[in-house]
Amino acid sequence: MLQDFEQYLKNKYYSQNTVKTYLANFKKFLVDMHIINVEQLNNEIFFAYRADLQNKKLKGQTINTKFEAIRSFLKFLYNSKNIVAPACEVKQARLRIRLPEIKIRIYDRFYKKELSINEIKRVLRTINKDPNKFYRLRNTILIQLLASTGLRISEALQINIDAAITGRVEVVGKRNKIRTVLIPATVVKVCREFRKHRKELYLKNQKLFIDLQDNVIKSQTCGKMLKKYGVSAKVKLQKLFLHNLRHFYTIDCINQGMDLNTIAQNLGIEDMEVLKIYQSRNLKHLQEQTNKKGRRLLV
Incomplete structure (x- = not known):
């Protein structure tokens, strides 16, 4: 049944990481609570599990993520196996699931970072000072691309160099959703120079981000590269993670007055609540400016 559950998640177009996390969380639940049959999936066992997780001092978000995996399994039972677990009921042909939930306050984890x-x-x-032309061009493209498009690193690593030079690429994001991303002309110009240099080195891999051995680089390599150059550029280490370039893009778009729907489409996200957090950050800045003007009038 767990194998069928895994296939069910894949059919829902969840990413590999999400499928892996859901399976791991659900298996851990089965082991911790000694679950051996569907009849045990009742409210009593779920509240006991929540209490156990809270005793371990896990964060509310972490606990909710674990219960989200359980919720998906209960949906799988109903949709694929026609089984209604004790914690569920069917009303008007709809499945209703009663699971504990930790109420959490969504906050801006990256404020001032x-x-x-x-x-x-x-x-x-700093990258431009690198004596190796290959690394100089490749790493410049990577930073400029992520900061000017809001791409995730997993999406950027999908891109072929010939596609990048057209200024228009298609990437597969979360839940296998495809979206079109426009690349700025300044980045395209460097990509052309990079392609010419790669031909001089007899590199044949068509992916945009490769190493001198003609292999596609990994996201961990990109992260280490950002930290290396960032530290040399005297940027705080806590700011040097690749996803922060996506945050930069989002904040920059909001500050320029771009509407949230357009930003969400460009980023490939569905949860508008995330963008509203960034928008509230802008309000904080306006409040600070207002307070400064008020203090100027003090006598």
Whole structure:
């Protein structure tokens, strides 16, 4: 049944990481609570599980993620096996699931950790000093691409160099959703120079981000590269993670007045609540400016 559950998740177009996490969380639940049959999937066992997780001092978000895996399994039982677990009921042909939930407050985890445009420029200037032309071009493209498009690193690593030079690429995001991403002309120009240099080195791999051995680089390699150049550029280490370039893009778009629907489409996300957090960050800045003007009038 667990194998069928795994296939069910894949058919829902969840990413490999999501499928892996859901399976791991559900298997851990089965082991911890000694579950051996469907009849045990009742409210009593779920509340006992929540209490156990809270005693271990896990964060509310972590606990909710674990219960989300259980919720998916209960849906799988109903949709694929026609089994209604004790914690569920069917009303008006709809499955209703009663699971414990930890109420959490969504907050901006990256407030005051974002990269400024000056910090990104310092990183790019440091990259530009690299004596190896191959690394200089490749790493410049990577930073500029992520900061100017909001791409996830997993999406950027999918891109072929010939497609990048057209200025228009298609990437597969979360839940296998395909979206079109436009690449700025400044990045396209560097891509052309990079392609020419790669031909001189007799590299044949068509992916945009490769190494000198003609292999596609991994996201961990990209992360280490950002930290290496970032530290040299005297940027705080806590700011040097690749996803922060996606945050930079989002904040920059909001500051320029782009509407949230367009930003969400460009980023390939569905949860508008995330963008509203960034929008509230902008309100904080306006409040700070207002307070400064008020203090100027003090006598």
